[in-house]
Structure formats: C-alpha cells, structure tokens
Amino acid sequence: MIDPFFAHRLLAWWDEHGRKDLPWQQERSPYRVWVAEVMLQQTQVAVVARYFERFMARFPNIHALASASLDDVLHLWSGLGYYGRAHNLHRAAAAVVRNYDGVLPNDQRVLMELPGIGRSTAAAIVAQAYGERAAILDANAKRVLARQHRVGGAPAVKALWELAESHTPADRVADYTQAIMDLGATVCVRRAPRCAVCPVAASCQARAAGDAERFPEAAARRQRRLERRRFFVVTDQTGACLLERRPAQGIWGGLWSPPERDDDCSVEAFLAAAGISERDVREVHNAPTLRHGFTHYDLDVLPIYVQIAKRPAEVRETGAAWIDPASHRLGVSAVAAKLLKATQTELFKA
Ligand code: SF4
CATH class of the missing domain: 3.90.79.10 (Nucleoside Triphosphate Pyrophosphohydrolase)
Structure with a gap:
C-alpha cells in the first residue's frame, strides 16, 4: 500500500535536515546537474564534491567539454574510477553540441539516447534542472523503496520502478529527488539504517518486520x-x-x-x-x-x-x-x- 503522505513527509524532513550546500545544488543548470549525476552514479558524494569543482573550473559549460581532448577529460577523471563514464560524457557533450545547439534536451526519452544516460540519470536531470515530473531509481532511492515496501527477488526492479513512479509528486519534484537520495545516503544507509530518525518509518514494512538490512536483495554473487x-x-x-x-x-x-x-x-x-x-x-x-x-x-x-x-x-x-x-x-x-x-x-x- 502506498502512503499518500510519503512525499510530503520526505520533503518536510529534507527542508529541515537535507543537504543543500552540495556544489551542484548551487546552480541547478542542466549541464551541472548532468555532470554531477554521472559522477554520482558509482561514487560517494564526498568524493564527487572534490572532483566536481575541478571539473567545472576546467569545463564550465558543455561547449568547453565537447571541444576538450579526451586526455584532458580523463586527466580530471583520474582516480574517480569507472572511466567509461568520462568517455560517455565527452561523447554525449559532442552529440549535444552537434544535434541540440549545445542545450541538453529536457525530454527524458531523448536524454536516454545519449551515451551514458540511463533512465534514472535522465529522470534526475529533467526533474532537477527542468522541474519536470520524472521518477528516479538510483541506488539510494532503490534502497529506501525496497525497504518501505519489502520488495525483493528477481521481479524487484520492475516493481520498484512502479513504486518510484507512484511516490513521485507533481510539485517540488526537484527537491523530492534530492530528498529521497539524501534519505538513502544519510538515514536509510546500507548497514544499520537510522530508523529512529527516519521521516517515513511509520509506513516502512521492512522496519516493522525487523529485517531492513535484507533489502534490497543482492543478486547472487559470483565468486570473486x-x-x-x-x-x-x-x-x-x-x-x-x-x-x-x-x-x-x-x-x-x-x-x-x-x-x-x-x-x-x-x-x-x-x-x-x-x-x-x-x-x-x-x-x-x-x-x-x-x-x-x-x-x-x-x-x-x-x-x-x-x-x-x-x-x-x-x-x-x-x-x-x-x-x-x-x-x-x-x-x-x-x-x-x-x-x-x-x-x-x-x-x-x-
Ligand atoms: S524506517 Fe528504516 S529501513 Fe525504513 S526507510 Fe526509514 S531508515 Fe529505511
């Protein structure tokens, strides 16, 4: 069952406790949101904050990124890992300059055609930069929703996308997107979630069952x-x-x-x-x-x-x-x- 006040509770919590001083929140331009979202795909906020400032100083806009050499881009990505992200960012910037006059499209489906932009990243861009209603399901949102609804097993991803769609409000979608990511990053953390201070604890099924850490269920691990x-x-x-x-x-x-x-x-x-x-x-x-x-x-x-x-x-x-x-x-x-x-x-x- 969907708690009709889920988004409301989350936003009220974010207004009071959420992080609002992250570098990419200061000027939510489509370009800055996009770069931040790509960096955040596999990397923690504190690390991304350091790389993001340097990257923006060197490539302040999409034209600067598109015309840079790949070596320059990789140089600023050095140490951040998952270097395919930097390749894709560079290729996508060139495509945006070539096909969209250097303006990142405000359409989730069109964004998803660019290299390195999946469904959740595209949603995060249109929600945060353009205020369009779009549901995200990054690792943090996935953890919160999997626990709220005790969703696990193989069909979980489809069910979680449906839940993400249902919970996403029509208003303040940019803040909601930040709020659910923040909750997952700071309260509903992987180990020992802080349920006592969680704004959506009352509706959380995993908390009620006492097995929050079981969710989201990891795919069967291959031997390392x-x-x-x-x-x-x-x-x-x-x-x-x-x-x-x-x-x-x-x-x-x-x-x-x-x-x-x-x-x-x-x-x-x-x-x-x-x-x-x-x-x-x-x-x-x-x-x-x-x-x-x-x-x-x-x-x-x-x-x-x-x-x-x-x-x-x-x-x-x-x-x-x-x-x-x-x-x-x-x-x-x-x-x-x-x-x-x-x-x-x-x-x-x-
Ligand atoms: S109550 Fe606990 S497990 Fe449930 S969403 Fe909040 S922090 Fe996560």
Whole structure:
C-alpha cells in the first residue's frame, strides 16, 4: 500500500535536515546537474564534491567539454574510477553540441539516447534542472523503496520502478529527488539504517518486520576471482616514463599506464620486445605487490621498476610514448598514479 503522505513527509524532513550546500545544488543548470549525476552514479558524494569543482573550473559549460581532448577529460577523471563514464560524457557533450545547439534536451526519452544516460540519470536531470515530473531509481532511492515496501527477488526492479513512479509528486519534484537520495545516503544507509530518525518509518514494512538490512536483495554473487599482472615502470635519463595508452574498451579504458604484461613476463623479455638494450639498464627493482579491487575481481599489480641510461630511438609498441608524467595533463588510473609517483621518490636517487 502506498502512503499518500510519503512525499510530503520526505520533503518536510529534507527542508529541515537535507543537504543543500552540495556544489551542484548551487546552480541547478542542466549541464551541472548532468555532470554531477554521472559522477554520482558509482561514487560517494564526498568524493564527487572534490572532483566536481575541478571539473567545472576546467569545463564550465558543455561547449568547453565537447571541444576538450579526451586526455584532458580523463586527466580530471583520474582516480574517480569507472572511466567509461568520462568517455560517455565527452561523447554525449559532442552529440549535444552537434544535434541540440549545445542545450541538453529536457525530454527524458531523448536524454536516454545519449551515451551514458540511463533512465534514472535522465529522470534526475529533467526533474532537477527542468522541474519536470520524472521518477528516479538510483541506488539510494532503490534502497529506501525496497525497504518501505519489502520488495525483493528477481521481479524487484520492475516493481520498484512502479513504486518510484507512484511516490513521485507533481510539485517540488526537484527537491523530492534530492530528498529521497539524501534519505538513502544519510538515514536509510546500507548497514544499520537510522530508523529512529527516519521521516517515513511509520509506513516502512521492512522496519516493522525487523529485517531492513535484507533489502534490497543482492543478486547472487559470483565468486570473486584474482588476477595477477606485471607492470613495468621504465624511466629514462630525463625522468620520462614509458607509458602506453590502454584500449578504449576494458579497465582503465583510454588512460595512460606503465606497460602491463602477463605475470610471468621476465624483465629480459620485456626489454627485448621494447627495443631497450640490457647494456643501458642501470637498475632493476621489484616493488611490493599492490592489490586493487574491481567490482567483480581483485587485481594483484606486480610492479617492476627499471631505470635506463638511454632510451631507444624508437618506440616499438603502438600507442606507447616516453612521457614525463609530472609535466603532462594525462588521464591515469589511481594505480598508475601510485606506480608513477614512486619514480619521483627515493627509488632511483641512489
Ligand atoms: S524506517 Fe528504516 S529501513 Fe525504513 S526507510 Fe526509514 S531508515 Fe529505511
């Protein structure tokens, strides 16, 4: 059963307790709302707040984003993860400039045709930027509604969308959208929800049943696998590193990285393939393994640092280059940044 006062209670709570000082709430332009929503898709508010300000300073409008190089965009996304979002944002900005004179459409269905904009993100944009009634179902709203109605199991997504539609009010839809996201982020949290201070506790079925943490029910988890890959961090006499641009598809798509190879690739084999003479090698150093977690697996990064006295005249690998990471605006993953940072420290100063 739908509580007819659900939205009213939620809005009253938000008026008093909701967050209203987030950077993207200060000027709810379609562009700012869109960028924030994409960043928030997989990342927590506190992290997004830092990245959002920098991104807006560099790309203050959709034209600036559309005309930027992908490297520039990835550079500002470095460390935020899920880099497909940055690729899509860049492609979508170009499409909006090309097809809609640089104005983000105010139609949910049209927005959903742009790269990286799904149903909930499109709804959040039209609700917050244009005040149009549209239901969102991001992770926070999903958790609140799944618990309110004790909805679980395979058909849950369809049922939750129907509930999201039913609860969304005609008035103050922008604030309601913020309110349900805020409730999920600050009160109806994943572990130990704060039901005692929840404005919609009276109608919450999971609270009544005492099993709130069971919802939303997670899909059956696949066994996490572990991969091991070797990363060669090669530095030349000038401090430049041999970097490869990763393929657009796959992890860290389009970012620059020290060359990654199979975990049994020897230093000799790597150097020979890269055209680096062993005579030019000054130092080889194995560094401790770094474990990096992805959504479905863990990656053990096995770093090998190699300093050489003279770089070869040619770069053999396609998409590779000698680059001084300190003096270029590059898109690099958090792992690559960590590996490269070590080259600036004591490792090679002997
Ligand atoms: S009562 Fe508890 S479980 Fe239910 S919506 Fe509120 S915080 Fe979530």
